[in-house]
Amino acid sequence: MSWSIPLGRVLGTEIRIHLTFLLFLAWIGLAHGAQGGSQAAIAGVVFICLIFACVLLHEFGHVLAARRYGIATPDITLLPIGGVARLERIPEKPSEELVVALAGPAVNVVIAVLLFLALGGMPAPEAAVNPQDANHALLARLFWVNVTLVVFNLIPAFPMDGGRVLRALLGYRLGHRRATEIAAQVGQVVAFGLGLWGLLSGAPLLVFVALFVWLGAGAESQAVQMRELSRGMIAADAAITRFETLDVTASIGDAVEKLLRTSQTDFPVVDGGGRLRGVLTRSDMIRALQAAGPGSPVLEAMQREVATVPHRAPLEQAMIAMQQSSGPVGVLDGAGRLLGLLTQENLGEMLLVESARARAPRQANPWAR
Numbered sequence: 001m002s003w004s005i006p007l008g009r010v011l012g013t014e015i016r017i018h019l020t021f022l023l024f025l026a027w028i029g030l031a032h033g034a035q036g037g038s039q040a041a042i043a044g045v046v047f048i049c050l051i052f053a054c055v056l057l058h059e060f061g062h063v064l065a066a067r068r069y070g071i072a073t074p075d076i077t078l079l080p081i082g083g084v085a086r087l088e089r090i091p092e093k094p095s096e097e098l099v100v101a102l103a104g105p106a107v108n109v110v111i112a113v114l115l116f117l118a119l120g121g122m123p124a125p126e127a128a129v130n131p132q133d134a135n136h137a138l139l140a141r142l143f144w145v146n147v148t149l150v151v152f153n154l155i156p157a158f159p160m161d162g163g164r165v166l167r168a169l170l171g172y173r174l175g176h177r178r179a180t181e182i183a184a185q186v187g188q189v190v191a192f193g194l195g196l197w198g199l200l201s202g203a204p205l206l207v208f209v210a211l212f213v214w215l216g217a218g219a220e221s222q223a224v225q226m227r228e229l230s231r232g233m234i235a236a237d238a239a240i241t242r243f244e245t246l247d248v249t250a251s252i253g254d255a256v257e258k259l260l261r262t263s264q265t266d267f268p269v270v271d272g273g274g275r276l277r278g279v280l281t282r283s284d285m286i287r288a289l290q291a292a293g294p295g296s297p298v299l300e301a302m303q304r305e306v307a308t309v310p311h312r313a314p315l316e317q318a319m320i321a322m323q324q325s326s327g328p329v330g331v332l333d334g335a336g337r338l339l340g341l342l343t344q345e346n347l348g349e350m351l352l353v354e355s356a357r358a359r360a361p362r363q364a365n366p367w368a369r
């Protein structure tokens with residue numbers, strides 16, 4: 001998700017704000033401004049920011065719970081539909097996943113209880129109908145927003161927390177993979193129901209949420225499948241070992257020639273000792289060709305920060321490294337020399353083959369281990 005701007009770091013987690021969220025704030029401001037002038041516009045934007053403070057605290061509920069199990073959270077992104085905390089990994093133990101999933105909504109329960117106490121009783125339910133209506137007290141509206149956040153997040157569908165709660169509960173009996181499959185199916189049924197309801201009642205926002213839930217359910221079951229398939233494999237199993245490299249003395253012209261001659265798009269730059277010094281991608285090449293011409297050295301155009309893993313590392317570790325660097329990962333031998341390259345494409349092919357292999361009948365499978 002690169003369409004987001006970092007706001008700062010709290011407890012080791014970077015808080016990012018997605019550009020669509022800024023657009024959403026602008027839209028709220030304009031919509032309110034058109035109705036009630038600049039003061040209404042400011043009040044509208046302040047209210048949305050308060051809602052997102054509650055969402056952010058919710059995400060930190062997950063972050064702190066995950067930390068208890070040694071799981072770090074590199075970043076949280078704020079989107080118009082809510083926050084997304086990107087955990088380093090999802091706990092597979094049902095009891096841990098249950099705690100991490102429930103910790104978010106629990107924060108909103110606490111906020112709602114505090115607001116309830118501050119208001120000295122149950123706020124008028126009318127404030128819940130249209131939380132943007134400034135005729136109701138700010139805290140009363142915020143109370144209902146938190147109640148809604150709890151209910152909404154406990155919908156039993158991925159990527160909502162309720163989906164994770166459901167998987168954790170199923171996981172006690174069925175195991176992680178089967179529990180994910182069932183939870184994802186339930187999620188898609190719920191998403192279909194929400195979408196239908198949204199269409200029939202003319203609520204476009206609901207249709208949008210349904211679409212988001214539908215995609216989330218599919219993505220989650222795919223991610224789990226990938227993790228299951230990669231289990232027991234090492235980085236070297238999935239790496240390409242036949243590829244063209246560039247010497248540290250090569251020019252952009254040499255690189256372009258290799259680009260045209262092969263189907264490769266990313267070229268590792270390797271020194272005389274076989275050590276990886278960087279990677280030159282096709283776009284780096286084109287940029288350098290325009291800016292400095294074919295005679296310029298690849299050393300100046302290449303990307304120096306390349307993720308690497310030892311060849312015996314679990315494939316899952318390499319996949320995480322690839323996700324974090326969003327580029328190819330170098331696979332190194334025991335002496336630190338470049339042995340192979342792991343790209344998104346060959347990883348995809350690898351998993352395709354593995355899933356076919358897993359489905360093939362045991363006897364007719366010549367590769368059976």
Ligand SMILES: [Zn+2]
Pocket residue numbers: 058059062104105153161
């Ligand atoms: Zn949550």
